[in-house]
Amino acid sequence: MKKPVVPGEKLGLSEEYIGQAGTYEEDGTIFAGRAGTAIIDDSERTVRVETGEPEPGPPRKGDLVVGMVAMTRSSMAMVEIMHCINNPRTIITEDYATLHISKISGEYHKDFSNAVAPGDIVKAIVIEDEPAVRIKLNAPDLGVIKSTCAFCGQVMERKDRGFYCKICDKSVKRKVAELKTGPEAKADQ
Numbered sequence: 162m163k164k165p166v167v168p169g170e171k172l173g174l175s176e177e178y179i180g181q182a183g184t185y186e187e188d189g190t191i192f193a194g195r196a197g198t199a200i201i202d203d204s205e206r207t208v209r210v211e212t213g214e215p216e217p218g219p220p221r222k223g224d225l226v227v228g229m230v231a232m233t234r235s236s237m238a239m240v241e242i243m244h245c246i247n248n249p250r251t252i253i254t255e256d257y258a259t260l261h262i263s264k265i266s267g268e269y270h271k272d273f274s275n276a277v278a279p280g281d282i283v284k285a286i287v288i289e290d291e292p293a294v295r296i297k298l299n300a301p302d303l304g305v306i307k308s309t310c311a312f313c314g315q316v317m318e319r320k321d322r323g324f325y326c327k328i329c330d331k332s333v334k335r336k337v338a339e340l341k342t343g344p345e346a347k348a349d350q
């Protein structure tokens with residue numbers, strides 16, 4: 162059952178229900194601790210109050226995140242999550258998210274050399290949050306959004322399917338995030 166509630170509204174008895182997020186208990190009664198929608202689950206015997214706002218917490222499955230590639234191994238890259246685009250209240254931990262080589266693009270990659278490199282900033286989607294955060298890049302708008310030159314440290318320009326350092330006159334290939342979609346993007350290629 163769902164119903165709108167105000168703080169202090171009685172939701173049930175603690176011998177019948179387990180009070181969860183957004184509730185408090187006093188003398189055996191569970192009350193709403195905040196305004197929102199009370200979710201009373203009679204099969205689970207739980208009650209909680211949801212506000213509709215994203216809850217603070219670690220990155221969750223489906224989140225769109227920005228991170229920095231910390232290191233690459235043979236089939237796995239470690240990415241430090243810096244920001245969650247869809248939920249600014251996401252709590253960023255120091256744990257690395259992992260990117261498996263099969264989640265870079267639809268194409269086969271034997272290693273990460275033409276896909277991502279340490280220091281690259283990537284836009285990714287969380288595909289798993291338990292027991293550890295795993296991300297993917299295999300969608301057109303996901304991939305590397307910023308890359309610095311390994312030789313001079315300068316931020317490189319986007320070029321074709323990668324980046325170009327005009328100081329060193331060197332190009333690198335990457336799994337880049339497409340900025341535009343639709344006919345306009347096709348005209349650029």
Ligand SMILES: [Zn+2]
Nearest residue numbers: 310313326329
């Ligand atoms: Zn350079």
